[in-house]
Amino acid sequence: MSYITVENLEVGYDKSVISEKLNFKIESGEYLCIVGENGSGKSTLMKTLLGLIKPVSGQIKKADGLENGEIGYLPQQTVVQRDFPASVKEIVMSGFQARCGLRPFYNAQEKKLALENMERMGITELADQCYRELSGGQQQRVLLARALCATRKILLLDEPVAGLDPKVTADMYELIASLNKEGITIIMISHDISAATRYADHILHIGERVFFGTTDEYLNSDIGKSFVTLQKGGENQ
Amino acid sequence: MIETLSVYLQHKFVVYALIVGVLIALSSSLLGVTLVLKRFSFIGDGLSHVAFGGMAIASVLSLTNKMILILPITVVCAILLLRTGQNTRIKGDAAIAMISVGALAFGYLIMNIFSASSNLSGDVCSTLFGSTSILTLTSFEVFLCVILSIAVVVIFIVFYNKIFAVTFDENFAKAVGTKADGYNLLIAVVIAIIIVLAMNLVGSLLISALVIFPALSAMRVFKNFKSVTVCAAIISVACAFGGMIISILAGTPVGSTIVAVDVAAFAICSLTGAILGVEK
Ligand SMILES: Nc1ncnc2c1ncn2[C@@H]1O[C@H](COP(=O)(O)OP(=O)(O)OP(=O)(O)O)[C@@H](O)[C@H]1O
Ligand SMILES: [Mg+2]
Numbered sequence: 279m280s281y282i283t284v285e286n287l288e289v290g291y292d293k294s295v296i297s298e299k300l301n302f303k304i305e306s307g308e309y310l311c312i313v314g315e316n317g318s319g320k321s322t323l324m325k326t327l328l329g330l331i332k333p334v335s336g337q338i339k340k341a342d343g344l345e346n347g348e349i350g351y352l353p354q355q356t357v358v359q360r361d362f363p364a365s366v367k368e369i370v371m372s373g374f375q376a377r378c379g380l381r382p383f384y385n386a387q388e389k390k391l392a393l394e395n396m397e398r399m400g401i402t403e404l405a406d407q408c409y410r411e412l413s414g415g416q417q418q419r420v421l422l423a424r425a426l427c428a429t430r431k432i433l434l435l436d437e438p439v440a441g442l443d444p445k446v447t448a449d450m451y452e453l454i455a456s457l458n459k460e461g462i463t464i465i466m467i468s469h470d471i472s473a474a475t476r477y478a479d480h481i482l483h484i485g486e487r488v489f490f491g492t493t494d495e496y497l498n499s500d501i502g503k504s505f506v507t508l509q510k511g512g513e514n515q
Numbered sequence: 516m517i518e519t520l521s522v523y524l525q526h527k528f529v530v531y532a533l534i535v536g537v538l539i540a541l542s543s544s545l546l547g548v549t550l551v552l553k554r555f556s557f558i559g560d561g562l563s564h565v566a567f568g569g570m571a572i573a574s575v576l577s578l579t580n581k582m583i584l585i586l587p588i589t590v591v592c593a594i595l596l597l598r599t600g601q602n603t604r605i606k607g608d609a610a611i612a613m614i615s616v617g618a619l620a621f622g623y624l625i626m627n628i629f630s631a632s633s634n635l636s637g638d639v640c641s642t643l644f645g646s647t648s649i650l651t652l653t654s655f656e657v658f659l660c661v662i663l664s665i666a667v668v669v670i671f672i673v674f675y676n677k678i679f680a681v682t683f684d685e686n687f688a689k690a691v692g693t694k695a696d697g698y699n700l701l702i703a704v705v706i707a708i709i710i711v712l713a714m715n716l717v718g719s720l721l722i723s724a725l726v727i728f729p730a731l732s733a734m735r736v737f738k739n740f741k742s743v744t745v746c747a748a749i750i751s752v753a754c755a756f757g758g759m760i761i762s763i764l765a766g767t768p769v770g771s772t773i774v775a776v777d778v779a780a781f782a783i784c785s786l787t788g789a790i791l792g793v794e795k
Binding site: 325328329330348349350351353356358359361362363364365368369371372373375376378382383384406407408410411424428434 | 548675677680684689733738
């Protein structure tokens with residue numbers, strides 16, 4: 279059985295539908311990229327997959343293997359209240375909370391893993407700084423490190439490279455690819471179509487027209503061709 | 516001065532009051548940060564009025580152990596408020612205003628109609644501002660206060676990481692599989708308990724001050740959750756203890772003295788924070 283099977287899913291807020299009916303499957307170990315224009319409902323779809331908002335209609339079936347403490351998530355926007363006193367380390371560690379279950383404190387292994395993930399994101403020196411006082415890109419890396427701590431089987435990323443500098447962006451893509459090689463399923467929303475087609479093995483395009491298939495199929499389809507040229511054109515300007 | 520103090524301290528009830536006061540201050544400061552940041556402060560405010568209503572009913576029924584009645588009423592209202600607050604923002608706010616003002620009016624009304632006491636305004640005043648209630652607690656109430664304060668502290672420590680996670684980013688917590696709604700419920704119930712406890716110390720109108728001031732003070736100086744929590748607890752305990760001693764020596768009302776000391780601590784912390792900020 280597939281990891282996640284989506285059948286005739288319509289997503290939206292309070293019964294107002296945003297997307298067309300969606301049908302797709304994600305197998306364990308796959309790397310799916312979701313692409314589409316602004317406002318086409320990508321983030322909404324991801325929130326629906328995570329169970330944060332209810333589907334308007336249709337079904338999401340999850341395989342039994344997928345349990346709490348195994349999902350990592352990077353939201354597109356995190357609204358943090360003004361003045362929230364939280365250090366980088368505290369936020370990264372909070373990625374482990376679901377896997378703790380009722381255990382009150384984090385164990386030594388989790389602390390070590392948190393340090394490793396901060397190292398990977400290059401935020402080790404910021405560990406004791408206040409989150410609110412970081413730059414946008416630094417904040418993004420903190421939340422990525424938190425998502426890495428949370429994940430064990432599947433990682434959902436909503437525009438992970440938004441706000442990152444080119445070097446960290448490249449590192450980020452490599453890191454995600456290596457996590458994927460280790461067997462973690464990736465679902466990523468991205469506007470960077472060239473990276474999407476380079477790394478992902480499946481593409482879901484949503485918007486006025488919907489496409490789901492492998493990356494090769496996408497590149498050879500009408501919708502894929504026109505979207506890729508559109509972006510290339512945009513980059514050349 | 517020391518002499519007056521030692522005379523007072525020979526009375527058992529004064530010592531009890533000090534112990535209970537310190538414990539209440541400790542437990543009420545812990546959830547302050549969550550309350551301030553999670554927009555639960557309006558629930559806290561509403562609940563303190565509900566607790567006043569409960570107190571009115573309890574005194575009309577002339578219950579010896581008033582907390583037995585006030586506690587369940589406040590907890591139930593906390594759960595109700597949380598539920599309504601989750602639907603739509605505006606409806607939730609309106610519900611809170613309705614319940615809190617309603618409870619206040621209703622409480623005063625029944626106290627007025629049914630009270631056998633000759634000193635009605637004195638009773639109302641002490642319920643609102645807690646002038647003497649800390650010294651007149653029955654030994655059972657002292658026992659209950661101690662148990663509840665310890666329970667609040669233990670719950671807070673055990674769920675510290677969860678409370679942080681749910682306060683910081685509820686959506687992430689939900690997405691990765693934490694039962695955020697359950698923890699919100701837990702937080703609401705603990706807030707209700709804290710409010711009923713704090714009512715004994717400072718009276719129902721001043722509760723919010725006891726809960727929120729230490730957290731706000733600590734947030735001026737520290738920038739991470741753990742230090743803020745620890746600092747808020749220390750400030751709260753020190754202010755409550757200092758306030759009680761001052762009120763014994765100077766004969767001022769307990770509740771308002773404690774809150775005045777809390778305000779002074781806030782001023783000092785703001786100043787310290789500003790100086791530290793400049794040095795950076
Ligand atoms: N909380 C909300 N309530 C109601 N409608 C919303 C809400 N959030 C988003 N929408 C609407 O849903 C539509 C899809 O939004 P969504 O955030 O899913 O787009 P997106 O594909 O992620 O876009 P982007 O590329 O800009 O991130 C938009 O038209 C938006 O106006
Ligand atoms: Mg989006």
